[in-house]
């Protein structure tokens with residue numbers, strides 16, 4: 001507990017003091033390092049929606065349009081801060097190492113099939129959403145690719161999103177493209193491109209390797225330079241090219 005409290009207080013204030021905000025061309029949006037890493041308090045809109053204002057408004061428009069075609073877009077996950085991602089990371093790390101007996105490196109590889117390293121999640125930005133159709137009954141985990149495929153409960157919504165989501169600014173991030181590396185296919189994860197594209201470009205200007213090496217959470221001592229460079233290349237940047 002003591003360690004966590006210490007990290008929380010020092011890393012937030014430490015970052016705020018030592019790393020200046022990113023200044024881009026005049027009139028370009030400015031995103032701070034803490035904001036890009038999920039450590040800042042940002043304004044979020046919509047009860048149970050929790051997105052930046054423009055993303056929220058576009059989401060509501062898309063949700064209304066989907067209703068008229070017989071789908072109830074339900075938010076499973078949207079904004080998630082650094083500390084929640086850290087909890088997800090450490091819980092999985094402990095399960096894979098302590099309970100399943102994996103080596104630390106194998107555990108990390110297994111976590112990053114679907115979950116991000118804290119500080120690197122697109123869910124930190126208030127632009128990205130995991131969605132399903134609220135109408136069909138389904139049991140068990142909802143974020144499973146088969147449920148969005150032929151015969152699955154969310155097949156209809158997925159087909160509708162394929163046709164329509166981009167009209168509202170929402171693009172699939174982790175596509176089914178066979179040559180894509182990094183995170184596996186996530187038919188549920190969409191990103192509001194008008195904000196997430198400039199955020200990704202600001203994020204790429206950070207020294208991500210350096211920032212991650214300053215962090216202190218379970219397993220991070222096993223991050224080598226090579227691992228982090230591959231992670232950035234594959235898991236952060238090998239996404240739907242429309243979002244780069």
Ligand SMILES: [Zn+2]
Nearest residue numbers: 077129130189
């Ligand atoms: Zn997601």
